[in-house]
Amino acid sequence: MENISQLWKTVQTPGFELSQNNNIIEQILEFARTSHAPAQVSFGTSGWRGEIGSEFTIRNLQVVGKAIVRMYREADAALFAELGIKDFAELQKKGLVLGHDNRFLGKEFCAAVAHEFLQADIPVFFAGEATTPEFSAAVEMLDAACAINMTPSHNPNHYGGIKFNPADGGPADTGITDVITRLANEMMPDHKFEPIPAELAWEELDILKVYKEFLEKQETIKFNRIESLVNGGRLALVVDHVHGATRGRPGYLLNNPKCLVSLRTEDDPLFGGVAPEPSSKNLEGVKQILDASKAWYRLGVIFDPDGDRIRFYDGTTEIDMNAFGAIAFHYMVTWRKLKGVVAKSVATSNFVNIIADSLGVEVAETPVGFKNFRPWMHRQAKPKALIAFEESDGISGLNNTLEKDAQFGLLLALEIIAVTGKNLGEYLEALYTECGRLYPERSGFDVERAMVGAPLLEKVQSIGEKVKIGSQIAVGDNSKEVKTVLTVDGVKIVFTDNSWMLIRPSGTEPKVRIYTECLDPAEKDDLFAAAKSLFFGK
Known part of the structure; x- marks a missing residue:
């Protein structure tokens, strides 16, 4: 819809102030709530993204919700195997984990989908604002059938998005998303807008508590090794949330240490007008604080809005995922003394290949897309990936979520510092000296x-x-x-x-x-x- 796109262009004009132009936002949100215009649905790696108000609307999410329920109703044995359950009755027994990031209308978009599931007698566990890895962990911990997360990840502020995860908690593969796409587009033209009840019979879920229990159960992170570092008075820790759903997470996971400084935690679905991604430019606030710090150990990170991408800084060196993935893998082999493989996408640096070759460890090199790590990440995998990562700032690891997990990245970085006594830049320089630099x-x-x-x-x-x-x-x-x-x-x-x-x-x-x-x-x-x-x- 041209008028919606024009309104969004006004919103994205440099210097736009939400407090002074709230009427423009309200016009967009009213369109999102009331528009009956259909949209073309196209699920990518695990989700569909569209412009809020013109494509991403309550009505069109009702269609997507219906399509997902219909997929389960009509699935054959092969599709149920990919979904990770045996039949529709199991979906009705196990239910859906549902939530959203910090963007506009998150809860209302969730309600549009939840209503479709509840009408089909499928229980819904509503998490509210949460991060992508928390949905993955919750599916496993609750033994739920699937999860839906309302997020377009690091896309610009005018986008909404919906991600779908099957019963293993990982990104849905094309065998699933192609069916959702086909059914949604088939149903889209004829769908009649349905009023959504003011009160829904979903069960509210403390998903962050579940996520921490998952990390402790899986022994994904050695919290006992981190505790002395964060409480020892020698660490400066700065986390930039860029207003996203990771807000409050590090404090909860680390028991609110005094060394933690949190940036950009205010409610702001427009992200202060910046592209909400873990880029060098967006790291400037972190850098200013750590550059002035006299702490012995320094760690700064920046997350994207749904907590599945991360970038690091240690007061001297910016560490992207090409470098951190290699550090993390080397640590898992040489300090934790674990056996397995390292999984990386074909577009990711070969620095880890050189390290793996020197350690006699296999490299699993996959097409781009985190879903392609599933063969080395699922619970029965043999061999298992010690670390799985992509150059686009996504990472997970042994016994962790099948989704990208920036919170895991932060916690593992702290563990590496605590165990080795080295800042990340020092660790990286040692690897460059040993293996060469690319x-x-x-x-x-x-x-x-x-x-x-x-x-x-x-x-x-x-x-x-x-x-x-x-x-x-x-x-x-x-x-x-x-x-x-x-x-x-x-x-x-x-x-x-x-x-x-x-x-x-x-x-x-x-x-x-x-x-x-x-x-x-x-x-x-x-x-x-x-x-x-x-x-x-x-």
């Missing part, structure tokens, strides 16, 4: 719109068929020998010097994404040019 980069280029979809995928796949192990590829004024070619998601070419390039097509846009990593930062442009030349056959 410099990751992301870029891309546009192609003709006619190539979107299958033609673009076929074009990229053809590169993987042509490039052979042992062949030479020109990179700048030099040539590199191909050591490995991976085709699990695009084409990743790894060279004998451990530099690499990944050529990966977008599935929805006329774009090709290029990921590179090299030992010399001056080589970044040459690797990108070489990848582009391979794509165009030059």
Whole structure:
């Protein structure tokens, strides 16, 4: 709806003040509550995201709720196996865990979906504002059938979103989300708006309490090792919540230590006008405090709104997930003395590959998307992932949630500092000294719109068929020998010097994404040019 989009553009104008322009927001929210306009539903990795007021509305969430219930009613044995229950009666027995992040109309959107489940005699456990990993943990602890989280994760403030998790608590795979998408779009045009009762018979759930009990039960984090650090008077701990659902979580999990400073905890669904993501730019508040700190140990983190992404700073060094995932894996093997594998997406740094090779540990390299770690993360997995992580700031670990868990990342960082006596930057520098340093980069280029979809995928796949192990590829004024070619998601070419390039097509846009990593930062442009030349056959 053009008028809604225009209103959102006004909201996103620099300098917009919610307190002075609340009438604009109220217009948008009224559309979200009352609009009968249908929307096209498209579930991605585990959820659907849309603009609040024009696409993401009460009416359209009623449709999605109906679609999910109908999926369970009509599921065959294969789909029930993927959902993790045996039949519809088991859904009615075990129920749904439901909640939302800090964005506009979270509880009302939940009510729209809850009403559909309750009408089908499916119990609903309502968590209120909560984080993505807490839903994953609650499904397991309550033995629930599924979870729904109203969040578009780190998307801009005008988006709403809905994530679905089956009975193992992990991100829903395409076998599930494709069915939800098909049924929702089939039902969308003819759905009649249904009034929602003011009072719903859901059961309120203290999901944070359940999440901490999960961590203690699974022995995911060694809390006894952290306690002396956070209460010892030598730690400065700064956490930036960017107004999201992680607010109050670190204090609860750590018993409110005096060393904890929490930033941006106020109610603000507009996130102060910033992109709500754990970026270098958004870390500035954390950096200012830790740069001035004289504490022996320093740790700063920033979360995204639903608590599934995190980035770190230690007063001297910014640590992204490419680096922290490698630190965490090395710690699990060398300090905790655990056995297993490390799981990472194909676009993630190969720094952990080098470390794993030196330790004699297998690397499971998967397509992009946290759902692809399930074979190494579920409770019966053999071997199990000690750490699973993606370059886009998501992480989980042994016996933890199948979802990304930024809170786990914070707690594990504290454990690493407590056990090793090193700040994260010191640990990282020691690894660089031992294993060498790689410099990751992301870029891309546009192609003709006619190539979107299958033609673009076929074009990229053809590169993987042509490039052979042992062949030479020109990179700048030099040539590199191909050591490995991976085709699990695009084409990743790894060279004998451990530099690499990944050529990966977008599935929805006329774009090709290029990921590179090299030992010399001056080589970044040459690797990108070489990848582009391979794509165009030059």
